[in-house]
Amino acid sequence: MEKHPVAFQSYPLTWLLTVAGKSQFSVFSYRTSGRNHEEKWGNSIHEDASELLRACSEGCLEMLVSEVRDVLKKYQEEDLRLLLVEMYKAMPKKLKEDKEIDMLLQDVHGYMSARKAPKAQERQIDLESLKFRIDQFVEYAYNQYYYAPNSYVHKKDRPKWRFQVRAFIKDLQTFPADSEEGKIATDLLHKLYEMLSYACGYYIFSTDSPFGSVGTKQVTLLDLAISRKLASGLSKESLKSAIALAINSRVDRETLDSCLISVLVDNLKTPDARESAIEQCVELKKELEKAKTASSKKRNRGYYQYEQERKLNNLVEMVFRIQMDLREYEKAISYFKRSYIEQDQEVTLYVLLDLLGEYEVQDYWIREYNEAMKRGVTPRESLQRMYVAMQKEDKIREYIF
Numbered sequence: 001m002e003k004h005p006v007a008f009q010s011y012p013l014t015w016l017l018t019v020a021g022k023s024q025f026s027v028f029s030y031r032t033s034g035r036n037h038e039e040k041w042g043n044s045i046h047e048d049a050s051e052l053l054r055a056c057s058e059g060c061l062e063m064l065v066s067e068v069r070d071v072l073k074k075y076q077e078e079d080l081r082l083l084l085v086e087m088y089k090a091m092p093k094k095l096k097e098d099k100e101i102d103m104l105l106q107d108v109h110g111y112m113s114a115r116k117a118p119k120a121q122e123r124q125i126d127l128e129s130l131k132f133r134i135d136q137f138v139e140y141a142y143n144q145y146y147y148a149p150n151s152y153v154h155k156k157d158r159p160k161w162r163f164q165v166r167a168f169i170k171d172l173q174t175f176p177a178d179s180e181e182g183k184i185a186t187d188l189l190h191k192l193y194e195m196l197s198y199a200c201g202y203y204i205f206s207t208d209s210p211f212g213s214v215g216t217k218q219v220t221l222l223d224l225a226i227s228r229k230l231a232s233g234l235s236k237e238s239l240k241s242a243i244a245l246a247i248n249s250r251v252d253r254e255t256l257d258s259c260l261i262s263v264l265v266d267n268l269k270t271p272d273a274r275e276s277a278i279e280q281c282v283e284l285k286k287e288l289e290k291a292k293t294a295s296s297k298k299r300n301r302g303y304y305q306y307e308q309e310r311k312l313n314n315l316v317e318m319v320f321r322i323q324m325d326l327r328e329y330e331k332a333i334s335y336f337k338r339s340y341i342e343q344d345q346e347v348t349l350y351v352l353l354d355l356l357g358e359y360e361v362q363d364y365w366i367r368e369y370n371e372a373m374k375r376g377v378t379p380r381e382s383l384q385r386m387y388v389a390m391q392k393e394d395k396i397r398e399y400i401f
Contacts, residue, residue, distance in 0.1 A: 100215060103162065110160045125171050127181050134168055134188050137161075138195050141204050161205055162213045168192060169214070169221070177228040186228040190245060193225050201250040211252055218255045222246065223263045230267055239280045242267070247284075247314040257314050265321045274322045281322075285315045285339075309341045316340050317355070324359050333364065345377045353383060366390055 075083065088101065096102060104111045140146065145153040146161040169192065175185040197218070199210035211218045226242045246264040251257060268274045292308045316339045323332035333352070342348045349372045356365045369379065369387050379387070 102212075103166075103215060106213070107159050107163070110163045125174055127175065127184060130168070130171055131184065131188060134191065137164060137168070138191055141195055142198070144204050146205050147203055159206070162207075162215075165192060165196070165214045169216070169224075173224070177231040178233075182228070183232050186225065186232060189221075189225045189228065190241070193221050193245065194248075196221070197249040197251075200252045209252060209254075212254075218249070218252050219259050219263050222249070222260055223267070226264060226267050230273075234273055234276070236276070236280060239273075239277055240284065243277065243280055243284060243315075243318065247311050247318070257310070258317065261314060261318050261321060264318065265325065268322065268325075271326060274326055278319055278322055281315045281319045285312060288312050288315070313341055320355060324355075329361060329364055333368065345372070345375070346379060349377055349379060350383065353379075353386075357386075362390055362393075 072080065088096075088105070091101065100111065140152060141161070143152075144150075146158045149155070169189065172185040172189050172192075175182040177183075177186060195204075196210045196214070199205055199207075200218075205213070207213045211221060222245065225245060229238050229242050229245075232238065242264060246260045247257075249257075249260050251260065264277075268277050288308060288311055292305070292312070316336060319339075320332045320336045323329075323335065333356075336352055336355070337348070340348050340351065342351070349368070352368060353365055356368065366387070369383065372379065
């Protein structure tokens with residue numbers, strides 16, 4: 001990520017490199033099986049960094065912090081920056097995630113403090129105290145106390161919000177989902193997810209990637225929240241809450257609404273659960289349509305109207321996906337065509353065909369394409385090319401069989 005050179009400019013580079021070394025490898029010196037190896041580094045910093053990571057991947061490095069500090073003394077500050085960037089680029093993605101290297105670069109002191117804190121399993125977590133801290137944190141976040149100057153959160157503590165959220169999520173997972181305390185913990189997870197989702201649309205933290213800043217993905221945290229909610233008991237209330245959490249979310253740069261919808265659908269493990277979910281989707285859709293009708297009398301068509309229609313279409317897609325999972329293809333297509341909100345018929349066709357393509361039901365795809373053409377809809381070029389390709393594939397299949 002190009003942002004990291006900016007993120008670590010405020011820290012002494014020898015300190016960052018040493019901490020990085022503590023996390024994973026020894027710089028410029030290694031030992032294996034009791035034998036000392038001579039330094040065999042390249043003539044450039046790029047070669048040094050590549051050779052270092054190569055040796056690390058072969059498992060032959062042993063951490064010698066004193067040697068790290070000695071070697072780093074020979075570099076000027078600009079060379080240290082270059083070395084750190086090259087090391088970061090050469091690290092495997094899994095290593096970055098496992099060792100939380102992004103967090104190290106963003107806030108080295110917060111990272112070290114978090115590592116020194118006692119692990120959750122080694123201490124007794126007081127849920128009442130944890131709930132108080134989370135409720136206060138969320139309130140402060142919505143008030144932008146972690147973003148703008150204020151007298152509630154000190155300037156030096158504002159960047160540390162990401163470590164607090166990460167710790168909250170870890171602590172909440174220690175409570176079994178099906179216990180009474182676990183239900184409270186699940187509600188608090190929902191609250192944290194909603195806050196991070198809100199931060200995808202409004203600045204309440206100094207980041208445009210709130211989920212990434214706490215070391216997770218939006219779909220991952222949503223899956224955790226929904227799976228815990230449904231694990232505590234499949235009821236109308238739990239299903240409605242889970243569905244609302246998915247459709248009301250604002251998405252980050254790496255996520256689509258469809259990704260969140262799929263998370264919900266994937267958590268419906270039985271036909272009964274899917275049928276119940278359809279009922280709740282229909283009920284939620286009626287509530288939103290009623291609210292949309294009431295609001296249209298008071299407001300001009302704008303962002304609020306757009307958001308309402310987005311949520312309604314998300315519910316339509318959710319019902320479609322559930323019915324497709326139930327192998328009720330005709331019902332799914334029929335429901336989508338009569339419920340999806342879009343003035344342009346070609347756009348509606350495109351969305352429908354895209355979904356049908358995802359489920360690989362080619363016969364239905366071709367049928368809907370032909371029916372749209374008969375109604376006077378002109379599909380975009382990409383759909384026309386796909387249609388031609390499918391027709392050729394059908395001829396080949398007929399010839400073979």
